[in-house]
Amino acid sequence: MSNISHFYPGLDGVVAAETKISFLDTVQGEIVIKGYDLIELSKNYSYLDIVHLLLEDKLPNQDEKNRLENKLKKNYEIQETLYEMFKLLPKQTHPMDALRTGISFHSGYDGDIDNRSLDVNKERAYQLLGTVPNIVANSYRILNKQRPVQPDKDLSYSANFYYMITGTIPTAIEEKIFDLSLVLYSEHEMPNSTFTSRVIASTQSDLYGALTGAVASLKGNLHGGANEAVMHMLLEAESVEKFEELLEKKLLNKEKIMGFGHRVYMKKMDPRALMMKEALRQLSDIKGDDLLYRMCEAGERLMEREKGLYPNLDYYAAPVYWMLGIPIPLYTPIFFGSRTVGLCAHVIEQHANNRLFRPRVNYIGERHALSK
Numbered sequence: 476m477s478n479i480s481h482f483y484p485g486l487d488g489v490v491a492a493e494t495k496i497s498f499l500d501t502v503q504g505e506i507v508i509k510g511y512d513l514i515e516l517s518k519n520y521s522y523l524d525i526v527h528l529l530l531e532d533k534l535p536n537q538d539e540k541n542r543l544e545n546k547l548k549k550n551y552e553i554q555e556t557l558y559e560m561f562k563l564l565p566k567q568t569h570p571m572d573a574l575r576t577g578i579s580f581h582s583g584y585d586g587d588i589d590n591r592s593l594d595v596n597k598e599r600a601y602q603l604l605g606t607v608p609n610i611v612a613n614s615y616r617i618l619n620k621q622r623p624v625q626p627d628k629d630l631s632y633s634a635n636f637y638y639m640i641t642g643t644i645p646t647a648i649e650e651k652i653f654d655l656s657l658v659l660y661s662e663h664e665m666p667n668s669t670f671t672s673r674v675i676a677s678t679q680s681d682l683y684g685a686l687t688g689a690v691a692s693l694k695g696n697l698h699g700g701a702n703e704a705v706m707h708m709l710l711e712a713e714s715v716e717k718f719e720e721l722l723e724k725k726l727l728n729k730e731k732i733m734g735f736g737h738r739v740y741m742k743k744m745d746p747r748a749l750m751m752k753e754a755l756r757q758l759s760d761i762k763g764d765d766l767l768y769r770m771c772e773a774g775e776r777l778m779e780r781e782k783g784l785y786p787n788l789d790y791y792a793a794p795v796y797w798m799l800g801i802p803i804p805l806y807t808p809i810f811f812g813s814r815t816v817g818l819c820a821h822v823i824e825q826h827a828n829n830r831l832f833r834p835r836v837n838y839i840g841e842r843h844a845l846s847k
């Protein structure tokens with residue numbers, strides 16, 4: 476018995492914070508980011524615009540955007556010792572685990588680690604945004620016995636991220652689609668990883684610790700890890716018919732189908748997925764190969780018919796990344812790279828207006844009297 480009455484498994488429907496950052500408005504069908512709809516933003520603005528919006532509270536003019544890009548570029552390099560540390564990791568380490576270690580590594584280099592002020596936290600956020608593409612790309616390279624690649628400061632932020640991952644400079648359309656994926660992944664209200672980071676920040680722990688926890692959260696396949704799982708499913712199936720068979724079999728076995736369903740958008744398609752679906756169609760046209768598009772559409776129809784479930788962003792981001800030539804183990808690290816800005820905004824907000832997270836439980840275990 477417990478004297479606590481309200482229990483919502485998975486905290487479903489529970490409001491955990493007051494925020495000025497973002498909100499999933501399911502009534503008006505908008506992903507509100509600092510007052511703007513993310514889908515509308517994604518049609519005309521780039522990832523750096525969203526970074527400026529989330530950290531400086533306004534969409535930048537060209538000067539502000541240039542200054543932001545230069546600031547990030549100053550932080551592109553990482554310490555040699557981090558490369559050395561990646562070399563020490565067992566080769567089977569998942570890139571998300573290497574990334575987690577890489578983020579955590581930063582704290583020791585911060586000479587002002589106990590400072591939680593807005594300005595200092597923002598500088599840390601810019602530093603992390605600068606280094607994250609390098610950590611993502613080079614931890615993976617080193618784990619695969621490749622030489623680290625150096626950032627190319629002549630490229631845009633997104634083009635350099637893509638270049639460091641793939642070793643090739645993207646075409647204009649590849650850059651646009653990769654940048655769009657970063658915009659769509661940048662911020663999404665209170666998913667598990669954001670909640671994790673705010674819970675950690677609420678003890679007055681630092682930004683690096685909060686983001687390290689968020690990487691671990693995002694790795695799980697009920698969250699960010701789903702994009703990699705989707706691609707493995709598509710590759711296993713190889714054709715439209717076999718993909719349908721695979722999904723039927725999984726449903727029969729009561730397995731969850733990766734890339735479908737969402738705590739907030741359970742009864743409709745994630746609007747971000749629709750944007751990635753369109754990007755997949757564009758890439759299919761350019762490359763003259765629409766197999767993945769047809770497979771995904773068939774899966775979408777089957778899941779709607781059989782389960783009344785719809786794709787989330789990970790379902791269509793996975794084949795888009797595949798067609799962009801990105802290695803599968805980097806799909807979730809890229810998601811984190813993009814989400815770094817949203818997470819930083821949340822940790823900054825939590826630090827600025829903090830109350831410790833400390834919920835209660837309904838105790839359903841036994842009670843015993845100790846015999847004297």
Ligand SMILES: CC(=O)SCCNC(=O)CCNC(=O)[C@H](O)C(C)(C)COP(=O)(O)OP(=O)(O)OC[C@H]1O[C@@H](n2cnc3c(N)ncnc32)[C@H](O)[C@@H]1OP(=O)(O)O
Nearest residue numbers: 696697698699701731732733734735736737738787788789
């Ligand atoms: C960008 C992102 O991180 S988006 C999320 C990415 N994650 C995935 O794609 C993983 C697959 N999806 C899921 O596991 C879920 O839909 C989640 C975790 C995203 C949301 O889960 P919850 O809100 O907790 O819903 P829950 O898991 O309780 O599902 C409710 C019902 O729908 C079913 N369901 C939900 N998603 C799926 C799915 N993907 N495949 C099959 N059935 C599903 C559940 O089995 C459950 O059915 P039941 O009531 O008969 O037991």
Ligand SMILES: O=C([O-])CC(=O)C(=O)O
Nearest residue numbers: 660662663665666667738
């Ligand atoms: O909102 C969620 O629960 C998961 C998600 O889609 C995201 O983090 O982008």
